Amino acid sequence: MAQISLTFPDGNARSYEAGITAAEVAADISTSLAKKAISATVNDRHWDLQWPIAEDAAIAIHTMKDDDQALELIRHDLAHIMARAVQEIWPDVKVTIGPVIEKGWYYDFDRDEPFTPEDLGEIEKKMKEIINRRDPVTTDVWERERAVKYYEANNEPYKVELVGMIPEDQPIRMYWHGHWQDLCRGPHLQHTGQVPADAFKLMKVAGAYWRGDSDRPMLQRIYGVAFKTRQELKDYLTFLEEAEKRDHRRLGREMELFHFQEEAPGMVFWHPNGWTIYREMQDYMRRKLTRAGYREINTPQVVDRKLWEASGHWDKYRENMYITEIDEEHANEKRINALKPMNCPCHVQIFNQGIKSYRDLPLRLAEFGSCHRYEAHGALHGLMRVRGFTQDDAHIFCTEDQIEEECGRFIQLLSDVYRDAGFSSFDIKLSTRPEVRIGSDEVWDKAEKALEKAILSVRNDYEVDPGEGAFYGPKLDFKLTDAIGREWQCGTFQADFMLPERLDASYIGMDGEKHRPVMLHRAILGSFERFIGILIENYAGKLPFWLAPRQVVVASIVSDADPFVEEVTERLIAAGLRAEADTRNEKINYKVREHSVGKVPVILAIGQKEVADRTVTLRRLGEKQTRVVPLDEVVAALTAEATPPDMAA
RNA sequence: GCCGCAGUAGCUCAGUGGUAGAGCGCACCCUUGGUAAGGGUGAGGUCGGGAGUUCAAUCCUCCCCUGCGGCACCA
Secondary structure, three states: EEEEEEOOOOOOOEEEEOEEEEHHHHHOOOHHHHHOEEEEEEOOOEOOOEHHHOOOOEEEEOOOOOOHHHHHHHHHHHHHHHHHHHHHOOOOOEEEEOOEEEEEEEEEEEOOEEEOOOHHHHHHHHHHHHHHHHHHEEEEEEEEEEEHHHHHHHHHHHHHHHHHOOOOOOOOEEEOOOOOEOOOOOOOOOOOOOOOOOOOEEEEEEEHHHHHHOOOOOOEEEEEEEEEOOHHHHHHHHHHHHHHHHOOHHHHHHOOHHHHHHOOOOOEEOOOOHHHHHHHHHHHHHHHHHHHOOOOOOOOOEHHHHHHHHHHHHHHHHOOOEEEEEEEEEEEEEOOEEEOOHHHHHHHHHHOOOEEEEOOOOOEEEEEEEEEEOOOOHEOOOEEEOOOOEEEEEEEEEEEHHHHHHHHHHHHHHHHHHHHHHOOEEEEEEOOOHHHHHHHHHHHHHHHHHHHHHHHHOOOOOEEOOOOOOOOOOEEEEEEEEOOOOOOOOEEEEEEEOHHHHHHOEEEEEOOOOOOEEEEEEEEEEHHHHHHHHHOOOOOOOOOOOOOOEEEEEEEOOOHHHHHHHHHHHHHOOOOOOEEEOOOEEEEEEEHHHHHHOOOOOEEEEEEHHHHOOOOEEOOOOOOEEEEHHHHHHHHHHHOOOOOOOOOH
């Protein structure tokens, strides 16, 4: 037998016979390691203990102490255990696939009857039973034909299809958990008893298309979460409760920010409090854009289909466009209009007015563009996905040579905005040329390089998504991370070589000839609606002072203080603050509680002492201690605090 | 759009084949109380919409609408 050399993490190497398994290597080291081992890493690949090692390699044996590997295996084995439990209870159910996902796994089943919440409890019980059986996990590689025949005989058509999808050069690997069998690339644990029986939970049932294709059958998906310990599971469930508490739909109601109703699904009714946040954000953006050299414009809501046909949107997105009908009586000619689903074609119309010179470029046209898209019912989700929304949209008309400079300026602007909104980090993704595209390779080279260079001028890390660019140009997507670690894609920067062509935009170059400009589509917030939703969730409703809809409530402790409360409130309002007086016949405890629940950042309480001294007692949201401050001082301090971040000295 | 679940007072939710209830909120009264709910009284509902079954439907059946969790989609 040939000998191979395995190098351990500590740098030591040992010689073994080729074909030795990782389990045997572990056993060679110590019996306790053999028992504790869960998997190995062999030449950077996560390796099943049972797999033979054929050649020299770097090897590391994993135990439950290695979180990454442990969690992957636990979740992956649980997927199998769950599928097995389901088939033990309902032998007719057909199995499909069950991958590991963040925090857990899912498994898709084909079953006539959907699973009920009660079924989940039963499955969970069965799973624990299986874990306690401590069945060994075994694996083998089969001939393709044998696997197909096996699955055909067992009436598992999805598995037959999966076998067929495995590339010719890949092995068909089978796994057994006890008697139960599944097609799987592995790796897995040594036996089911290695899975913690008290650190997982089945979460929900949902429909999911076979292979994610809406033309294929709808399967029943069961989601589970799993951790190494019971405590981690508990912590995660607590986290979910916390996330639910910051749900913007709930806070939107509690803080009286907005509502939705049946007559206008997916359209926001902004209440005074919510609209205050919106306006504050919009004012802020307007200042930032103006300073960054943008000119603000405004374009029609209702536009003849001819323009959408010319832009190409009619062909592709007609299903999702709101079409207007005019009462015949009042129309001389039948015209079909659409509510604009996007602003770019209208912006080109403004560019096209008059003759543009290269001296006009780059021309940056910004619009808080109100758009309507008929989104699928199932897609709507609070402010995050709506049918009527306003983009912080702008189009930069420029030359190919100006792309890089404009991209760099944009990223700078975007960084400022995210920072001011309270997001400390964001990721950038560069999507490059797809197979089907327009424009010469030369132009693509230039554009992709320009975007890349622009990113590198501000930071050194970004992700590349090859082939995921739009057919009309490469793009950047910007994802920010919120306070509880969730990612939201907000900003975008897209180079477009097509629309100027389709809508015949041109400028006169230095050479006196006509040229096509490049159009850069860009947004920072995405839509105001969604961004405000993200802000609400990020801050759990406790918005920074400059954005808080109600910044200060001045509350009387005794009714004798009411006149001074009114005076203080007027002073604050005169200073530009959003202040309200609360002189209701209620105790101060009650008022403090109510305004705390309402997320008012500052409460100023006024009783007899304050009236006598012309002071206020200041209490900040979430803090217990109070502070007595002279009136003049509090007005000055709060006014300074209310200054938006871009205006602060 | 697809799968599943849900829709009862402003909110959160209970309930029944014989047209409804709680807590909070709201209004009024008492209370002037010092930092997260003082007390009393009262008003408030075509039980999401339509059709059907039934002597009788908020409850059972069907269709539609909206919402929720996923999936698909997101110019």
